[in-house]
Each structure stands twice: as structure tokens, then as C-alpha cells.
Amino acid sequence: MAQNDLILEVEHLCQHFSVGGGATLKAVDDVSFFIRRREIVGLVGESGCGKTTLGRTVKQIYKPTSGEVRFNGKAFSQMDKNDRREFSRRAQMIFQDPYSSLDPRMTVAEIVAEGMEIHGMYTEARRRERVIELLNLVGLSKEHANRFPHEFSGGQRQRVGIARALALEPEFLVCDEPISALDVSIQAQIVNLFKELREKLGLTYLFIAHDLSMVKYISDRIAVMYLGRIVELTTSTELYRNPYHPYTEFLLSAIPVPDPDLESGREHVRLAKEMPSPINLPEGCSFYDRCPYACEACRKNKMELRDMGGGHWSACDKARKES
Amino acid sequence: MSEQILKVEHFSVSFDTYAGEVQAVRDVSFALNRGEILSIVGESGSGKSVMTQSLVKLLPAPPARIKSGKVIFDGQDISGYRFKQLRQIKGQKIAYIFQDPMTSLNPTVKIGKQVTEGLLAHASVSRQEARRKAVELLRSAGIPNPDKRMEQYPHELSGGMRQRVMIAIAIAMQPQLLVADEPTTALDVTIQSQILGTIKDLNRSLGMAVILITHDMGVVAGMAQRVMVMYGGRVVESGAVRDIFYHSAHPYTRSLLAAVPRLDADSTAPLEHIVGSPPDMLAPPAGCPFAPRCRYAMEVCRSHMPGRTELGDGHDTYCWLCDSRAGETAQAFLRGERVVHSGTE
Numbered sequence: 282m283a284q285n286d287l288i289l290e291v292e293h294l295c296q297h298f299s300v301g302g303g304a305t306l307k308a309v310d311d312v313s314f315f316i317r318r319r320e321i322v323g324l325v326g327e328s329g330c331g332k333t334t335l336g337r338t339v340k341q342i343y344k345p346t347s348g349e350v351r352f353n354g355k356a357f358s359q360m361d362k363n364d365r366r367e368f369s370r371r372a373q374m375i376f377q378d379p380y381s382s383l384d385p386r387m388t389v390a391e392i393v394a395e396g397m398e399i400h401g402m403y404t405e406a407r408r409r410e411r412v413i414e415l416l417n418l419v420g421l422s423k424e425h426a427n428r429f430p431h432e433f434s435g436g437q438r439q440r441v442g443i444a445r446a447l448a449l450e451p452e453f454l455v456c457d458e459p460i461s462a463l464d465v466s467i468q469a470q471i472v473n474l475f476k477e478l479r480e481k482l483g484l485t486y487l488f489i490a491h492d493l494s495m496v497k498y499i500s501d502r503i504a505v506m507y508l509g510r511i512v513e514l515t516t517s518t519e520l521y522r523n524p525y526h527p528y529t530e531f532l533l534s535a536i537p538v539p540d541p542d543l544e545s546g547r548e549h550v551r552l553a554k555e556m557p558s559p560i561n562l563p564e565g566c567s568f569y570d571r572c573p574y575a576c577e578a579c580r581k582n583k584m585e586l587r588d589m590g591g592g593h594w595s596a597c598d599k600a601r602k603e604s
Numbered sequence: 605m606s607e608q609i610l611k612v613e614h615f616s617v618s619f620d621t622y623a624g625e626v627q628a629v630r631d632v633s634f635a636l637n638r639g640e641i642l643s644i645v646g647e648s649g650s651g652k653s654v655m656t657q658s659l660v661k662l663l664p665a666p667p668a669r670i671k672s673g674k675v676i677f678d679g680q681d682i683s684g685y686r687f688k689q690l691r692q693i694k695g696q697k698i699a700y701i702f703q704d705p706m707t708s709l710n711p712t713v714k715i716g717k718q719v720t721e722g723l724l725a726h727a728s729v730s731r732q733e734a735r736r737k738a739v740e741l742l743r744s745a746g747i748p749n750p751d752k753r754m755e756q757y758p759h760e761l762s763g764g765m766r767q768r769v770m771i772a773i774a775i776a777m778q779p780q781l782l783v784a785d786e787p788t789t790a791l792d793v794t795i796q797s798q799i800l801g802t803i804k805d806l807n808r809s810l811g812m813a814v815i816l817i818t819h820d821m822g823v824v825a826g827m828a829q830r831v832m833v834m835y836g837g838r839v840v841e842s843g844a845v846r847d848i849f850y851h852s853a854h855p856y857t858r859s860l861l862a863a864v865p866r867l868d869a870d871s872t873a874p875l876e877h878i879v880g881s882p883p884d885m886l887a888p889p890a891g892c893p894f895a896p897r898c899r900y901a902m903e904v905c906r907s908h909m910p911g912r913t914e915l916g917d918g919h920d921t922y923c924w925l926c927d928s929r930a931g932e933t934a935q936a937f938l939r940g941e942r943v944v945h946s947g948t949e
Contacts, residue, residue, distance in 0.1 A: 465647070466860065
């Protein structure tokens with residue numbers, strides 16, 4: 282694969298937080314993956330698995346403890362002030378809560394134009410035009426420009442958040458659970474908008490979510506995270522058809538299927554234990570004490586994510602059905 | 605003893621606000637059998653929570669006001685009951701669990717005390733007896749080490765565990781009806797499947813009827829025997845779970861089902877979404893509330909609310925398309941064809 286095909290490369294990224302008493306919370310621990318240009322990579326996992334922290338570290342909101350992130354081939358650690366500024370424009374973030382992520386005292390036009398002002402893009406007159414263009418692009422209209430966030434529904438607010446991100450002509454978007462706070466019919470609207478924008482603007486997404494059916498729908502590839510590590514990473518069809526990692530299998534079995542006949546015949550895997558505290562994790566596989574397939578070796582050895590063939594990366598293949 | 609544990613007739617609830625009267629629930633009628641799980645689905649603002657909470661007047665009045673309707677619980681008309689009489693029903697016979705277990709539990713009181721509180725108030729038991737029972741309840745709600753949990757505060761528990769504590773409190777008096785208002789919306793899918801499993805087990809073992817409010821069609825498919833779909837404060841369709849999923853006769857129900865991505869479906873086609881947003885309940889539309897967003901809407905839909913059409917086996921719909929007087933659009937809809945009606949989209 283040509284180097285310039287990769288928009289983002291993450292290598293051995295760690296984000297450790299000191300939580301007092303000499304304890305460390307390894308929110309992101311030795312994570313490596315890449316995203317191709319125009320690709321949508323989904324990132325799933327339970328709350329507390331580190332997916333938001335990973336997203337924010339990739340966007341350079343947090344400085345990583347160790348490891349490297351390359352954007353368009355350029356390493357973060359090698360970037361000078363101008364490069365960083367450029368990066369902060371080209372990579373944008375969309376947040377989960379459309380209520381708290383918009384300043385209630387700014388009009389929609391001000392919210393959307395703010396980034397362009399900061400980056401000194403366009404003249405003021407052109408910026409005003411851009412705001413209208415952007416609002417149209419995300420399915421809002423000119424009349425919305427002078428309104429305040431409280432006048433909008435959740436779905437419309439999320440559209441404002443998207444317009445704000447697109448204003449800076451980004452190549453890469455980190456979407457942190459952008460649809461979790463919305464109603465089902467509105468979720469579908471926003472997801473369709475994301476897909477449409479990728480076609481129109483050639484965007485690349487890291488799409489963080491915990492709704493696995495929506496993630497499958499939108500993503501090309503999906504990474505499953507558990508306690509700070511990526512445990513499986515493959516194309517979305519392959520992941521749902523043939524999960525290798527026992528945790529992925531468990532996660533998939535928990536999704537309720539909107540079909541009563543299928544659902545009544547389905548077996549939901551019930552694990553005895555809840556997710557352990559991510560502080561001071563034991564040696565060995567972090568899923569060990571919940572895993573139905575666990576053996577003695579799992580308790581001792583931490584498994585590394587590796588290519589099991591055909592671009593199906595997994596740290597474990599105990600749940601694998603086909604060979 | 606009648607089959608029906610709950611019967612609600614022509615129930616309407618409004619909120620009196622400065623902006624005017626918000627008609628949150630309009631003319632809702634339904635019945636629930638003993639031991640049955642009924643799922644109420646609908647978007648935010650469709651009136652599902654307001655309706656169920658108003659059954660025992662949980663909402664502060666004012667601003668909430670029950671405009672009309674009858675609530676018959678266990679053979680008695682409780683709609684005229686005053687606070688004291690309702691207290692005998694709340695918590696004992698009808699129990700509630702809500703979406704956010706953190707705000708429903710008192711953060712300064714130990715779990716043990718919060719579980720025993722209801723037992724001491726309603727059942728004439730000694731303190732020790734109540735404590736013993738509380739440990740038992742926590743265990744049956746699926747909490748490991750219940751003895752230890754009794755001494756902990758809510759913040760020491762995870763979201764899933766807190767919701768289990770809420771379930772333990774709710775089932776303490778072996779209620780005949782459990783109202784679970786989006787009990788798993790704030791939780792991870794893995795925890796969700798455990799909590800739903802617990803509710804289903806309790807429904808079977810105690811024969812307790814359950815009203816499960818949710819907007820996740822997957823949850824409905826796995827849990828409910830019957831489904832009631834609400835939109836704009838009204839019931840638009842109700843029926844057995846298979847009828848709703850496989851033979852839905854209301855455009856809103858169909859759109860709702862089509863908006864959920866299926867794990868086994870092709871993901872290249874765009875998801876069906878419902879254009880527009882839900883109606884403003886300050887000035888609800890005169891006709892069918894869904895008409896402005898409905899691709900099959902006809903003239904009559906905008907001006908007149910459709911009546912109930914019975915499709916058999918308890919499957920009811922409120923839609924003009926199912927009316928015998930409806931024309932060609934309706935026939936196409938019922939055949940399952942996709943019609944783009946002029947004037948919409």
C-alpha cells in the first residue's frame with residue numbers, strides 16, 4: 282500500500298493518567314492502527330474502555346504518554362507550530378452531546394464562523410456566504426443562521442456541530458458518539474448525512490460509538506476496544522460474520538435484533554462478572570476473568586493484536602468459528 | 605378476578621405553561637393483561653413517559669394536569685384517588701424504575717437503607733426481617749455479594765449495579781405492575797442484556813405485568829408480547845409483537861422499523877429516515893399528528909384524526925389508509941409499495 286494512502290497512523294500509543302496513590306489508569310495502552318483516506322473506521326467498546334480518550338489523543342487534545350501518531354505521514358512529535366495549527370484545522374471533532382457542545386449565547390452563524398475567523402480564512406463577507414453554504418450542506422437553511430442553539434432540536438443541533446466542523450475544510454473527522462443522544466429516526470438522518478458528506482467532500486472518519494448496529498452500518502472497518510486496548514480490528518462484514526475474539530463475540534450477542542422471531546431463538550451470552558476497574562490491571566489478558574474460553578496461559582500472557590490473515594487483526598482467536 | 609390488571613380509557617394529560625397548554629397526552633386508551641409485557645415505543649416527546657407517570661399522578665400538578673380519562677387498576681377506578689389512597693398503590697402494587705439510576709437513588713443514604721425503607725413503610729416487618737429480605741431482593745435482582753452492597757453508597761456502584769438496586773427496590777412489595785421507563789438507555793449493550801434478562805425472569809417468576817418504555821426496537825423484539833406505538837401524544841398503532849414487526853399497518857411504525865439498521869442487512873443502501881421533526885405539542889395538528897411527515901398523507905389526514913381500525917387479534921391502527929373509504933394510495937401502501945405522494949418530501 283502506498284504511504285500516502287494512509288491519512289492516520291497510530292503506533293504504540295499510550296495514554297496513562299495518574300490517579301493518585303501511585304496508581305495509574307491506562308486509558309489507552311499500546312494501541313496501533315491506521316486509517317486509509319476516505320475510510321470510515323468505527324471504534325466500539327463499553328463505557329470506560331478508553332475509546333473517547335483514544336479519539337481525543339488522536340485529535341491531540343491530550344498529549345500522549347508515549348507512542349506516535351502520524352497524520353498524512355507526518356509525526357506529531359516532528360510537527361512545528363505551523364504544522365500543529367494546520368493539523369488542528371484539518372482534523373475536526375464532533376461531540377456526543379449537542380446540548381453542551383454549542384455555546385448557548387452565540388448564534389448559529391457565529392458558532393459556524395468562529396473557527397474560520399480564528400484560522401483567518403476568507404474575508405468577512407465570504408465567511409457569511411460560507412456559513413449559509415455550510416448550513417445548506419448539512420440540511421439546515423439560511424433562516425437558521427441568526428437563531429440560538431436553544432431554538433433547535435437535538436438532531437438540528439448536531440447538524441450545527443457538523444457545519445462548524447466542516448467550516449474549516451477538514452480531511453479527517455473524529456466523531457465521538459455523535460448519534461447516541463438522538464432519537465432513532467433522527468439517528469438515521471444524521472448517519473445518512475455523514476455518509477453523504479464523505480462522498481461529497483472525500484472525508485475520513487474515526488467514528489466512536491457504542492451502538493453496534495449503527496456502527497456496522499456506517500463503518501468500513503471496526504476496531505473493538507476493551508480496557509484500553511484494541512482487541513480486534515477488521516472489516517465490518519467480517520467482524521459481525523466471524524468474530525475471533527471472545528469479547529467481540531460477547532458484545533455482538535448482547536445486541537438485541539429488531540426481529541421478534543430471530544430474537545426469541547437467540548442465546549444472549551451472560552457473563553458472570555462486570556468489567557474490572559481499569560486501574561492497575563493484572564498481568565495477562567485483561568478479559569481473562571470474564572472469558573468463557575479462558576485457559577491458564579491467558580492468565581499469564583498478554584496477547585498482542587496480530588494479523589490472523591486477510592487483514593483480520595485480533596488479539597485472540599478462541600471464538601473463531603471458521604478457519 | 606379480571607384478566608386485565610390495567611385499563612386506561614380516553615386518558616389526556618396537559619401541562620399548563622406560560623407559552624400555553626402543552627397537550628402531551630391526547631386520548632390514549634389501552635389495556636394490559638396480568639403477567640403481560642407491553643412495550644410502549646415512540647420518540648422523545650411522544651408522551652409515553654408522561655402518560656405512564658400520570659397513571660398514579662407522579663408528576664407535580666401544576667403544571668401537569670390530567671384533563672380526562674379513567675384508570676382502572678386491578679378492577680378499581682383509581683383516577684379519582686387522592687394522594688393518601690394512591691400511596692397504598694404506589695410502590696406496593698405499581699412500581700417504577702427510571703432511566704437514570706443515579707438520580708433516582710439518594711446519594712447520601714446507604715443501599716441497605718434505601719432498599720429496606722419501602723419494606724418498613726408498607727409491610728409490617730421488623731428491622732431485622734426487612735434487612736434479611738433486602739439482601740434476598742438484591743440477590744434476586746442479580747447483585748453479587750449483596751451483604752457487602754448493603755453497606756455501600758450509590759456512587760460506589762456502577763451504572764448497571766445501580767439499576768439493579770432500583771429493580772430490587774421496585775420488586776420489594778411484589779408489585780402487580782412494573783413500569784420500566786427506558787431502564788437501559790443509559791447503559792452499555794452488555795449491561796442492557798443482563799438487566800433485561802433480570803426483568804424478564806422476574807416477570808415470569810412473580811407473574812408481574814411490565815410496561816416497558818423504550819425507543820430501541822431490538823429491545824422490543826426481545827421482550828414484549830404486545831407493543832403500543834405512540835406519536836405526538838396519541839396511540840397510532842398497537843398489537844401483538846409479531847403483528848407490529850411483520851404486518852405493521854401504520855406508516856410511522858414502518859418508518860421507525862426501517863430506520864433501525866439490521867446487522868444482517870446490506871449497508872450500502874441509505875437508511876430510511878423520517879423527514880422533518882415531531883409536532884409542536886403547544887399547537888398539535890388537527891388531524892393525524894404524523895401527517896406532516898408522512899409520505900402517504902392525504903387531504904383528510906391533515907384535517908381529521910383517524911379513528912381506530914381493528915385489523916383482528918387485538919391489532920389496532922389509527923390511520924386513514926386502513927379506512928375502507930381510502931383510495932389508490934392506501935391500496936399501494938397496504939401492498940407494501942413505496943409511494944412518494946405529491947406535496948411531501
